[in-house]
Amino acid sequence: MRDAYHEELDSLTDKLVEMTRLVRSAISRATTALLDSDLSLAESVISRDEDVNATFAAIESSIYDLMARQQPVAVDLRMVITALRMGTDLERMGDLAVHVAKVARLRHPDSAIPPQMRSTILEMGQIAENLVTKAGACVASRDVESALELEQDDDAMDRLHRKLFRLLLAKDWAHGVEPAIDITLIGRYYERYADHAVRVAQDVVYLVTGTRPT
Secondary structure, three states: HHHHHHHHHHHHHHHHHHHHHHHHHHHHHHHHHHHHHHHHHHHHHOOOOOHHHHHHHHHHHHHHHHHHHHHHHHHHHHHHHHHHHHHHHHHHHHHHHHHHHHHHHHHHOOOOOOHHHHHHHHHHHHHHHHHHHHHHHHHOOOOOHHHOOOHHHHHHHHHHHHHHHHHHOOOOOOOOOHHHHHHHHHHHHHHHHHHHHHHHHHHHHHHHHHHHHH
């Protein structure tokens, strides 16, 4: 019975790692769709968000079942609590990738990204991918040291987010209101995506140590 119980706990970790893979793919494809004005790719990001939602639903179902049958305590209880929190953050990351894809779809066949901002958006997409990849590795390995590094890694995303606003507020901005709104929203989507990845890593620290990083 206890072996089966711990297999169920391990299964939660496996599902969370799978969610990190799904949302990493989503933000990667959404970034490409945005920069290339690729309608088909944008639509695939939107439709495949159901995979993320279904995995999160499976995590929730397993957690409620474990709580009802096993009444976990100590580290096992922390695992159940953090699994729910991490799943929630990862599900939201999937939604944010969808928001990016929807901007690409809305502006198709044009690009929502002015030429002078393409490199910044590309870098934001790459940082987002790196953050969720690292978060997934931390979930799998429960590596506290790597998990603590994510907050510093996120600083690069924050710097790029501020750079977008400097470009938008520059006197030579010549693209009008609509692109400015698009860029403001897109920058926020990437910045929030990174924040959620950091929260996943912070939950790994809590799972292992019982305390949250300050």
